[in-house]
Amino acid sequence: MHIEEGFQPVPFSNENAYLTDPVLPSLLKRILPRNVLQEVEPDLERLGLEVVTTIRKLSDSHKVYPPKLVQYDQWGRRIDDLQTSEGWRELKAIAQREGLPGIFYERKYGAASRIYGFAKQLLLAGDTHVIFCPISMADGSARVIELYGSPAMRRDILPRLTSRDPNVAFTSGQWMTERPGGSDVSMTETTATSVGQNHEYGPQYSLNGVKWFSSATDCELTVALARTGTVQEGSRGLSLFLIPLRLPFPTDPSKPLPVQKMNQVFVHRLKNKIGTQIVPTAELTLEGSEAYLIGQLGKGVKSISPVLNITRLWSAIGSVGNLRKGLSIATSYAHVRSIKSGTQLLKDTSTHVEQLASINLLYRALVHLVFGVVCLLGKVECGTATKEEEARLRMLTPVAKAYAAEKACTATEESMAALGGAGYMEENGFGRLIRDGLVEKIWEGTIVVLAHDLVRAVQDQSTVTAFVSWANSIIDSGPTQMQTTLSFHISLLRLALQEISTCYTPPIQPLVARPTLFLVGAVTASISLLEHAIWSSQSSEPSSKLDLEIFSRWVSEGGLGESIDAVKRARTMDSATRITSNSEIVFGSSPRSRL
Template identity: 65%
Template sequence: MRVEDGFQPVPFQEDNPYTSDPVLPSLLKRTLPSSAFQEINPDLERLGADVVTTIRPLGSSSRVYPPRLTQYDQWGRRVDDLETSEGWRDLKAYGQKEGLPGIFYERKYNEHSRSYGFAKMLLMVGDVHVVFCPLSMTDGTARVIELMGSAEMKEKILPRLISRDPDVAFTSGQWMTERPGGSDVSQTETVATPTGVNNAFGPQYTLNGFKWFSSATDSHVSVALARTGSPKAGSRGLSLFLVPLRLPLLRSPSDPVPPATSNNIFVHRLKNKIGTQIVPTAELSLEGSEAYLIGNLNEGVKSISPVLNITRVWSAVGSVGGLRRCLAIATAYAKVRSINGGTRLLQDSPLHVSQLAAINVLYRALTHLTFGAVRLLGKSECGVADADELRRLRMLTPIVKAFAAEKACAGMEEAMTALGGAGYMEENGFGRIIRDSLVEKIWEGTTTVLALDLARASQDPAVLNAFLSWVKNVVSSCPSDLHERLQKPLNVVNDAVSELASSLKKPIAPLVPRPALILAGYVTSSTYLLEHVIWSHTTGEDERETDVEVLRRWILEGGMVPATEDVRRATQDTDARVKADSTMIFGRSSRAKL
């Protein structure tokens, strides 16, 4: 039989990712001022159409390929010529023109500008090959300079970091990771030496060291931690610096690009990663590189914290955006794939649709969770968050990043299987999205690292109480008729909150932090879903019954009950379980070391 004969699969067509999204339009309608929503909504509809017609072709396989590094020219001179693909450059420029990260600093919609910008990211992220990695770090660097940069940095560098014009816009990297420790920066080996020069950008230093994981090595600048105090001081001896990748830093777009080694930064090699292969991630050495102090001396970890907090929110939106695209593919496929001898479509199969519904519920829960943190971030940056909201943001930042990464990847895999063998083919996009999304479980802190961060935050009684009070207040605001319908799931939430509150009180058992973070993710997402259900019920929205069903399924079927039991188990028989874990993995000889 010729390939043109016989059964011919019908290609699926994805709808506008904004107008067809099951949660984002109504979430924005609820959380944005009416006037802002009326302006933003058409722009998101326009962007949704552009994703399908313009942005997706920019990321075609013919235009996007991994970066290439040429370290030496034909005469043996060190050149470190880094070549990135046309697709990478065009997609990054598209993001900048759409206002990422510019929207966040123009603040046309005040604290709601974060929701607007991240809504754009959510629609684009499944098609733009991780260009939001450098744009997220650019956002973080812009915030650091806005908060503590010198007057010259604010005047000359900040406008470029937030520019919508790709010809003049800067991107920024973030260099923390070194060989002695990943998330543990206390053993940082890079040393900063003052030059005695008071540069226009601030006190000038030279940096000498080795950065083991430097994402977006094609950026214009980077923020980097380096040691200015004694090695014995650990992380308390680190300071934060702005590092130009090439000198001179400020030049006209028409000026020649300075050599890649002009600031004594040398690329050892590009990382060979299982995903994010388009991103030029490198091992590099700093050999007397010029840099400028940001913030106070020996307060580098504190100074760089805005970068970490902001990029963790970007990471969460990235996880959820990847899930959105995978769900959209699976949904579109179900509308055209015929089964039962061509007499039915997959969308008419209850068993298949139930699988898609479970992914849909997960996507809704993660979107509400993530944009809850986004709104708090926007309020904090605009100075309109009250003390308890700031405390909640402190807890939510590690929760949202880790929980979204953990849950979204599993949902993507489910969406892939909904296409059967076709889902395993690279052409349909699942492979790249899943590979790229797996990094979110590691980038900016693994789940375990973030769980320990959550444990530290919760040791402040005011922080934990702010979180618990918020949950209690949302539940108590539920109208009586709605509360009666939701009695069973709300009982589950109350039990989870009680277990969570007990487990996070001093002293925290050693096995509690990770299951506690997962449970906190369930509680927080359920509370945000409940807020939406109350609004939908009260205002008589068309989707109010669906919203109730989503909340009910998420709480009763999404995993909160076993997550509560995991926390309960982690608080009991700790010593015996720790010893048993070690014996299982390392053998009996390890028990003598415990």
């Protein structure tokens, strides 16, 4: 039999990413002002079509391949020529032309600008090879310069970090990670020495040190921590600097590009990663690199925190965006794949649809959770947030990033499995989605690191009180009949809120941090889904019954009860005995096995 003969599989269709999304159009209808929605929705529809046509075609083309580092020319001169693919550069240019991150700083729609821009990222994420790594750092660096940069930085550099013109736009890195510690910057070895003069961008310093992970090393500039105090001061002795990668800096885009040289930045090798292979991540040294102080001496951690908070939200939406693509493929496949001798489609197979529904449920919960935090970020940046909202943003940023990364990875794998053997093929993109998605569990802090960050965020008990008060206000806003119908689900939610309050009441048990982060994530998603269901009911939306079903299923089947039980165990167990037992389980009980 020739391959062209016999049964021929039917390819699944690539439909408009925005119009077929199960949650985004309805969510935006609720959280965006009507006039803003009317203006931006046609643009999102246009982008939704481009994602599955021209952008996906580019993403899957031969133009996209890993970067190459040429350290020496034929004469033995050190040149550190970092060569990136045409596809990488084109995908970055697409994002910049779409207004990422420019939308956020134009602030045409006020606080809603964050919602609009991140909606675009959600649609693009699965088809753009992690180009939002440098784009997100450009966003974070822009915010740092907006808050703490010198007037000259705000004049010359901020507009280029936020430009929609790829010929003008800058991207940025953030160099924090060093060999002594990943997320622990207290052991930073890089030193900054004043050169005794002021550059127009600020006090000028010479930086020396090793940066162990420098993602997007092809950027034009980076922000980096360096030690200006003593080693004994730990993180309190760090300051923040802006480092041009090449000099002269910046160049005038209206004039021919002058000959530039590396700013005493030496790239030693590119990281050999299991995913994000298109991203040029390098090990490098600074050997007298010219840099300019941002903010105050010794306040580096505080000064760089906007970068961390912003990139964590980009990371969260990146996780959810990968899941969006995987779920859309699995859903489309169910419409064309037949079983039972070709008499029944997967979409008519109840057990298969049950599995797709569980993935869909998680996707909806994650979108509502993450965009709830996005709304808070927009308000804070525009100065319209209350103190309680500011505290909730600080509390929920690490939660959104960690919860989305943990849940979306597994769900993306389930979406792949929904295609059977066809899902395991590289051509459909699942392999890259899974490999790239795994990094979100590590970038900008592992889940354990973020759990401890959440503990720091709630050290002020008023933060937890405000969170619980917000959640209860949403619960209480529901109509009486709805509250009666959902009495079991609401009781479980109130129990979870009580458990969160108890867990974060000092002294906090040492093993409670991680399970409580997941409980906070599950509760926040639940409250966000309830808020949407209430709005949907009161607005007589066609989806009102389904929105209520989504909320009730999430509370009863999304793991809220299991999260409560896990937190109770962590809170009430004998922590000292458990910690000792953990060590023996992992490392053995004999002195020799612990060496």
